[in-house]
Amino acid sequence: MKPKITLKHIARELDVSISTVSKALKNSEEIGRDTKEKVQAFAKLYNYKPNNIAISLKNKRTKNIGVIIPDIVHHFFTTVFRGIEKYANAQGYNVIVCVSDEAFDKEVINMEMLANGSIDGFIMALSGETQQKNDFNHLKEITEQGIPLVLFDRVTDEIQCDKVIINDMEAAFLAVKKLIEAGRKRIALVTTEDFLNVSAKRAEGYYMALKENGIAIDHGLILKLPYQMQDEIMSEKFFDFAKPDAVLCVNEIFAIKCMRIAQKKGYRIPEDIAFIGFTDGILSKYANPTLTSVDQHGEEMGKIAAQMLIEKIERDDDQEVEEVFETKIISATMVERDSTPKFS
Amino acid sequence: MKPKITLKHIARELDVSISTVSKALKNSEEIGRDTKEKVQAFAKLYNYKPNNIAISLKNKRTKNIGVIIPDIVHHFFTTVFRGIEKYANAQGYNVIVCVSDEAFDKEVINMEMLANGSIDGFIMALSGETQQKNDFNHLKEITEQGIPLVLFDRVTDEIQCDKVIINDMEAAFLAVKKLIEAGRKRIALVTTEDFLNVSAKRAEGYYMALKENGIAIDHGLILKLPYQMQDEIMSEKFFDFAKPDAVLCVNEIFAIKCMRIAQKKGYRIPEDIAFIGFTDGILSKYANPTLTSVDQHGEEMGKIAAQMLIEKIERDDDQEVEEVFETKIISATMVERDSTPKFS
DNA sequence: TTGTAGGCGTTATCAC
DNA sequence: GTGATAACGCCTACAA
Numbered sequence: 001m002k003p004k005i006t007l008k009h010i011a012r013e014l015d016v017s018i019s020t021v022s023k024a025l026k027n028s029e030e031i032g033r034d035t036k037e038k039v040q041a042f043a044k045l046y047n048y049k050p051n052n053i054a055i056s057l058k059n060k061r062t063k064n065i066g067v068i069i070p071d072i073v074h075h076f077f078t079t080v081f082r083g084i085e086k087y088a089n090a091q092g093y094n095v096i097v098c099v100s101d102e103a104f105d106k107e108v109i110n111m112e113m114l115a116n117g118s119i120d121g122f123i124m125a126l127s128g129e130t131q132q133k134n135d136f137n138h139l140k141e142i143t144e145q146g147i148p149l150v151l152f153d154r155v156t157d158e159i160q161c162d163k164v165i166i167n168d169m170e171a172a173f174l175a176v177k178k179l180i181e182a183g184r185k186r187i188a189l190v191t192t193e194d195f196l197n198v199s200a201k202r203a204e205g206y207y208m209a210l211k212e213n214g215i216a217i218d219h220g221l222i223l224k225l226p227y228q229m230q231d232e233i234m235s236e237k238f239f240d241f242a243k244p245d246a247v248l249c250v251n252e253i254f255a256i257k258c259m260r261i262a263q264k265k266g267y268r269i270p271e272d273i274a275f276i277g278f279t280d281g282i283l284s285k286y287a288n289p290t291l292t293s294v295d296q297h298g299e300e301m302g303k304i305a306a307q308m309l310i311e312k313i314e315r316d317d318d319q320e321v322e323e324v325f326e327t328k329i330i331s332a333t334m335v336e337r338d339s340t341p342k343f344s
Numbered sequence: 345m346k347p348k349i350t351l352k353h354i355a356r357e358l359d360v361s362i363s364t365v366s367k368a369l370k371n372s373e374e375i376g377r378d379t380k381e382k383v384q385a386f387a388k389l390y391n392y393k394p395n396n397i398a399i400s401l402k403n404k405r406t407k408n409i410g411v412i413i414p415d416i417v418h419h420f421f422t423t424v425f426r427g428i429e430k431y432a433n434a435q436g437y438n439v440i441v442c443v444s445d446e447a448f449d450k451e452v453i454n455m456e457m458l459a460n461g462s463i464d465g466f467i468m469a470l471s472g473e474t475q476q477k478n479d480f481n482h483l484k485e486i487t488e489q490g491i492p493l494v495l496f497d498r499v500t501d502e503i504q505c506d507k508v509i510i511n512d513m514e515a516a517f518l519a520v521k522k523l524i525e526a527g528r529k530r531i532a533l534v535t536t537e538d539f540l541n542v543s544a545k546r547a548e549g550y551y552m553a554l555k556e557n558g559i560a561i562d563h564g565l566i567l568k569l570p571y572q573m574q575d576e577i578m579s580e581k582f583f584d585f586a587k588p589d590a591v592l593c594v595n596e597i598f599a600i601k602c603m604r605i606a607q608k609k610g611y612r613i614p615e616d617i618a619f620i621g622f623t624d625g626i627l628s629k630y631a632n633p634t635l636t637s638v639d640q641h642g643e644e645m646g647k648i649a650a651q652m653l654i655e656k657i658e659r660d661d662d663q664e665v666e667e668v669f670e671t672k673i674i675s676a677t678m679v680e681r682d683s684t685p686k687f688s
Numbered sequence: 689t690t691g692t693a694g695g696c697g698t699t700a701t702c703a704c
Numbered sequence: 705g706t707g708a709t710a711a712c713g714c715c716t717a718c719a720a
Contacts, residue, residue, distance in 0.1 A: 001488055001489070001490045002488055002489065003489060003490055004460075004461075004489060006696095006697060006698090007697065007698070007699095008697075016706075016707085017706065017707045017708075018697090018698085018699095018707085018708095019698095019699080019700085019706080019707060019708075019709090020705085020706055020707065022698070022699065022700090023699095023705095023706090026699090030705060030706080031705065031706075032705055032706085035705075035706085047485075049456070049459075049460045050460065050697080050698070051460055051461040051696090051697050051698075052460045052461040052462045053397060053400045053401045053406065053461040053462070053696090053697080053698095054401055054461070054696075054697035054698045054699090054712090055697080055698060055699085056397045056712095057397045057398055057401050057696090057697080057698080057712050057713070057714095058697080058698050058699060058700095058711080058712050059698090059699090059712085060712070062397065064440070064462075072422055072425055072426050072429070073419070073422050073423055073426055075417070075626075078416055078417050078422055079417055081416055082416050082417055082443065085416070085441065085442070085443050086443075089442065089443075089454075094440050094442065094457065094458065094462065095440065095441055095442075096408070096438050096439065096440050096441075097429065097439055097440075097441050098429070098433065098438065098439075099426065099429050099430075099433075110433075112393070113438065114438065115393075116348075116393045116394065116395055116396045117348075117395040117396040117397040117398070117713090118396045118397070118408075118438065141391075144345060144346055145345070145346065145347060145348060146345045146347060253630075256630045257630075260630075260632070263632075282419075282626070282627060283626060283627065283630055286597075286600045286601075286604075286627055286631065287630065287632070288604070288607075288631070288632035350712095350713055350714085351713065351714065351715095352713075352714095360690075360691085361690065361691045361692075362691090362713090362714080362715095363690080363691065363692080363693095363714095363715080363716075364689085364690055364691070366714070366715060366716085367690090367715095367716090370715095374689065374690080375689070375690075376689055376690085379689080379690080394713080394714070395712090395713055395714070397712090397713080397714095398696090398712075398713035398714045398715090399713085399714065399715085400696095401696050401697070401698095401712090401713080401714080402695080402696055402713085402714055402715060403696085403714095403715090404696075461697090
C-alpha cells in the first residue's frame with residue numbers, strides 16, 4: 001500500500017522546503033531549473049496530486065455543487081441531473097446529490113448538511129411537502145449566507161434567486177388547443193393535487209384553452225389524483241362517468257395508466273379517446289400506443305441551471321456586484337405520437 | 345447578508361480563546377458553566393455550524409462517498425443509486441456522483457478527481473469501454489492507496505475488492521427453464537456484445553438451460569445488438585428468420601422493442617411468442633402487454649454496497665486488520681406478468 | 689478553568 | 705533562487 005504523498009513528504013525527501021516544492025510544481029519562475037526538474041520528476045514518480053480538501057479550505061471554494069431533488073428514480077429529474085452533471089463536470093465541478101424524497105425535513109437537513117462548506121452552491125427542485133407547507137426559511141437562510149441557489153421546475157415566488165422553468169401554462173394551453181382543433185369536445189384533465197405549482201400551471205393552461213374556445217369548464221372532467229396514484233378505482237369510475245374524448249395528463253405515468261384503463265374498457269386510442277401527457281420520458285416512447293407528450297427538455301434545463309449557478313459562483317469571487325436574479329423559461333415542445341390523431 | 349461564522353469570530357466577540365469556544369460547544373467538562381452558556385447562547389444566536397471542510401482536513405475523513413456509474417438515465421442504476429443514497433445518508437455520508445457515460449477516459453478522470461481527498465471510498469459499476477479494454481489500472485491505484493472500493497453489477501475478477509452482484513447466470517437459467525417447461529422449443533436470446541460481463545453470464549445461463557434439457561444451441565436464435573440498438577432492421581429480420589416461440593432479453597428495452605416488432609408482425613404475446621426481460625424497471629411494469637422480467641433488486645444492491653463500503657471506511661480507522669474481500673450475491677427474482685404463459 | 693501551540697495540506701507574501 | 709511564516713477553520717494535548 002502506498003498512501004498519498006504530500007508536499008511535505010517531497011520536501012523532506014529532497015531536502016528542500018515545502019514552499020520550494022509548491023512553487024516548483026507550479027513551474028514558478030522563482031525556482032532554479034534543476035530544482036524544478038528534480039521536484040517535478042519526484043512528484044511524477046510518486047504520482048503526487050494536491051489534496052482537494054486542503055485547497056478547498058484555503059480557497060474557500062470546493063468546486064462542488066449540491067443538487068437536491070425530490071426523487072431520483074424519476075425520468076424527468078434524472079434527465080435534469082444528467083444535464084447538470086455534464087456541464088458541471090466539464091467546468092471542473094463535482095456534484096453532490098441529495099434526495100429529499102418529497103419530504104420537507106429531509107430537504108432541510110440535507111441543505112444544512114451541505115451548506116456548511118461542502119458546496120459552493122445549490123441547484124434544487126422543491127419537495128412536494130415544502131410546496132405544501134409553503135415554508136421556505138431554509139432557502140432564505142442559504143441565500144442570506146450568500147450561497148448561490150438555482151431553483152428549477154418546482155420553484156416558488158417567495159425566494160429571490162435564479163430559476164429555470166418551462167412554460168407549463170402555455171404548453172398545456174397549446175396541447176388542449178390542438179385537441180380542440182382536432183374536434184374533441186370533452187377534454188379531460190388528469191392532475192395531482194394543487195400544491196404542486198407545475199400542476200397548477202398546467203391546469204391554468206387547460207382552463208384558458210377551453211375558455212378561449214368557448215367551452216364551459218366541466219368539473220366532472222377533472223380528476224385529481226394523489227401523487228402516487230395507488231388507487232385505480234377512482235380512475236376507472238372517472239372514465240365511466242366523464243366519458244371524455246381526449247385526456248391531458250400532467251405526467252406520463254398518469255397518462256399510461258389512464259390509457260390502460262381506457263383500453264380495457266374497449267375504447268380505441270386515439271379514435272375514441274386521445275391522450276397527451278407531460279414529461280416526454282421513456283414510457284411515452286415505448287408505450288403502446290406511443291404517447292404524444294410534452295417534452296420538458298430536462299437535460300437542457302439542467303445544463304442551464306448549472307450554467308447560471310456556476311456563473312454566480314465564479315462572479316461572487318470577483319466583486320459585490322448588484323445582485324440580479326433571472327428566471328429562464330424553456331419552451332416545452334410537443335412530441336406527436338400515436339395516442340393523438342394527426343394534428344395539422 | 346450574514347456570512348458563516350467561525351470559532352474565531354465567536355472567540356473574538358466573547359473575548360475568550362478559540363479552544364475555549366471549541367470545548368464549550370462540545371460541552372466539555374473542562375469549561376466553566378457560565379462560559380459554556382455564554383458561548384453556546386452566542387453560537388445558537390448566530391447559528392454557528394462547524395465547517396465541514398476544516399473537519400475533513402483535520403480528520404482525514406470527508407464523510408463523502410464517490411459513486412461512479414455508466415449512466416444515470418437508466419432505471420437500474422438509478423435504483424441502485426437510490427439504495428446507496430438512502431443508506432449513506434442515514435449514516436451521515438453524502439454522495440458524489442460521476443457519470444462515466446460508458447467511457448473509459450471519463451471513468452479514469454472522474455476517479456482521479458475524487459480520489460484526491462474528496463471522498464472516503466468508491467462505489468462503482470464499470471463502464472462498457474472499461475470492460476472492453478480490460479484495463480483496470482485506475483482501480484488498482486485506488487485500492488493500492490488504501491481507498492476502499494465496492495464494485496457492483498459490472499465487476500471484474502482482476503480487482504481484489506468488495507463486490508455486489510446478482511446471480512445472473514442462475515437467473516437466466518431459471519428463466520429459460522421456465523420457458524422450456526412451458527413447452528417452448530425455439531427460445532431466442534437477445535443480448536449485447538460479449539464484453540459486458542453481465543450479458544455474458546446471462547448467456548451462459550441460457551446455454552446451460554438448453555443443454556440440460558437436451559436442446560441443441562442454434563446460433564440463428566441468438567441476436568447480438570449494439571448497446572444502443574439504433575437499428576431495428578436487424579431485429580426485424582431476426583424474427584422472420586429465427587421464428588422463435590420465446591425470447592429472453594438481457595434488458596428491458598430490448599424486450600420492449602422486440603415485443604413491438606413481434607406484435608407488428610402479427611404474433612400474439614404470449615401465445616405465439618413469450619418474452620422475458622432482465623431489469624424489472626418501469627417499462628416492464630407499464631408495457632403492453634406487461635413484461636415478465638427478472639428483478640435485479642437494484643435498491644437492495646445499492647444498500648448492501650453502501651453498507652460494505654462504509655464498514656470498510658470506518659474499519660480502516662481502527663487498525664490494519666487483515667484485508668478480507670467479500671462478494672455478495674443477491675438473488676434475482678422473476679416477476680411474472682402477461683408476456684409469458686402462466687408458469688406452474 | 690482557560691489558553692497556547694501544533695498540525696491537517698496548501699498557497700501566498702515576504703525576507704534572506 | 706530558496707525558505708520561513710502565516711493563514712484557511714478546527715481540534716486537542718499540554719501548559720498555565
